Amino acid sequence: xxxxxxxxxxxxxxxxxxxxxxxxxxxxxxxxxxxxxxxxxxxxxxxxxxxxxxxxxxxxxxxxxxxxxxxxxxxxxxxxxxxxxxxxxxxxxxxxxxxxxxxxxxxxxxxxxxxxxxxxxxxxxxxxxxxxxxxxxxxxxxxxxx
Numbered sequence: 780x781x782x783x784x785x786x787x788x789x790x791x792x793x794x795x796x797x798x799x800x801x802x803x804x805x806x807x808x809x810x811x812x813x814x815x816x817x818x819x820x821x822x823x824x825x826x827x828x829x830x831x832x833x834x835x836x837x838x839x840x841x842x843x844x845x846x847x848x849x850x851x852x853x854x855x856x857x858x859x860x861x862x863x864x865x866x867x868x869x870x871x872x873x874x875x876x877x878x879x880x881x882x883x884x885x886x887x888x889x890x891x892x893x894x895x896x897x898x899x900x901x902x903x904x905x906x907x908x909x910x911x912x913x914x915x916x917x918x919x920x921x922x923x924x925x
Contacts, residue, residue, distance in 0.1 A: 781847050781862055784911045784918060785839040785902070787811035788925060789818060791831055804898065805829070811837075816904035820920075823898065827868040827922070838866070838921045839893075850917065866921035870895035874916045877909065895920060 789809035796808055796819075803825040809818045818837070822829060829835070842850040843861040863869045872895030880888045880903065889906040892899070900920065 781840055781842060781845055782911075783838055783840050785908065786836070787813050787816060788834055788836050789816075791829055791833045791835070794829075794831060809835075809837075811904075814904060814908050816902055816908060818903070819899075819901045821895075821898035821900070822868070822922075829924075833924060835922050835924045836866075838862075838919075840919045840921065841916070843869075843919055850919075852917075862919070862921065866923045868922040870898060870920045872896065872898075872900075872918060872920065874912055874914060874918060877912060877914060879906070893918065893920070 789811050791807055791809045793808040794805050796806065799805075803823055804821050805824040806819055806821050807829060809820070810816070811818070840862055842848065843863050844850065845860060845862060872893050874891065874893045876890075876892035878890045880890050887906060888903055889909040891902040891909055891912055894900075
């Protein structure tokens with residue numbers, strides 16, 4: 780069984796908060812329902828369009844193998860089932876920064892940064908949700924609209 784690093788349902792709040800920078804990429808801002816996490820994520824909206832108000836499930840996993848075996852780094856297309864079969868949009872990337880933000884004067888929040896071939900993600904929230912993450916960790920981001 781795959782050990783998921785993070786899973787929650789998000790509601791898309793804004794598109795391109797800093798203005799449109801690229802033709803095929805949109806930066807989304809979303810808030811999670813269960814863990815109250817804030818996320819900024821770059822999405823290739825040419826192949827996966829998204830609109831404000833949509834709900835989607837977002838999962839971060841270390842492997843796509845359903846039995847939880849580590850990813851080899853190569854995608855071998857075959858007849859075997861993977862975690863990706865349950866989702867509509869999948870990216871593979873690397874976690875490059877974990878930091879703590881205590882500037883708001885409230886309880887400290889953790890910020891997790893990952894890059895998926897130049898498409899960036901920032902996930903911010905309670906530090907207890909970041910216990911499974913490690914610096915330089917390879918991970919998969921999977922999305923499915925609900």
